[in-house]
Amino acid sequence: MAETLSVTVTQKQNYQFLVDFGAAIPGLLADEPAPLGKGEGPAPTQMLLAAVANCLSASIYFSLQKFKQDAGGITTTATCIVDRNENNRLRVQQIDVAIQFGKEGAELAHLDRVLGQFEDFCTVTQSIRAGIPVKISVTDGKGLRLE
Numbered sequence: 001m002a003e004t005l006s007v008t009v010t011q012k013q014n015y016q017f018l019v020d021f022g023a024a025i026p027g028l029l030a031d032e033p034a035p036l037g038k039g040e041g042p043a044p045t046q047m048l049l050a051a052v053a054n055c056l057s058a059s060i061y062f063s064l065q066k067f068k069q070d071a072g073g074i075t076t077t078a079t080c081i082v083d084r085n086e087n088n089r090l091r092v093q094q095i096d097v098a099i100q101f102g103k104e105g106a107e108l109a110h111l112d113r114v115l116g117q118f119e120d121f122c123t124v125t126q127s128i129r130a131g132i133p134v135k136i137s138v139t140d141g142k143g144l145r146l147e
């Protein structure tokens with residue numbers, strides 16, 4: 001059951017582009033940071049990070065729901081390293097993702113099974129991992145590292 005998705009990106013001015021997700025979703029202004037653009041919207045690398053963080057958050061939530069667990073909220077931060085490659089072109093070299101639960105890990109049943117499977121559910125992360133290393137950590141509400 002293949003699904004086809006599309007977005008349309010239209011130049012507004014200079015490095016500003018309007019991202020159209022379709023009729024049911026509001027558009028988004030994307031812009032490069034200064035000195036290229038004005039930084040009036042997220043840059044493409046920020047949108048990539050948002051896609052990874054959102055997908056992993058949804059995937060871990062899905063895994064928690066399979067075991068009827070409530071993490072007390074999920075906060076995910078994705079950070080990337082952008083550096084020049086051998087051709088002196090800027091590339092995303094690595095993405096680090098930190099997922100934090102609101103509750104302590106000890107309050108969650110089947111946590112080992114949740115942590116063992118959630119990454120496989122993330123379409124975005126698993127798709128880009130072939131080209132960009134993605135490191136993920138999960139902590140609980142007290143900051144204790146769970147994975």
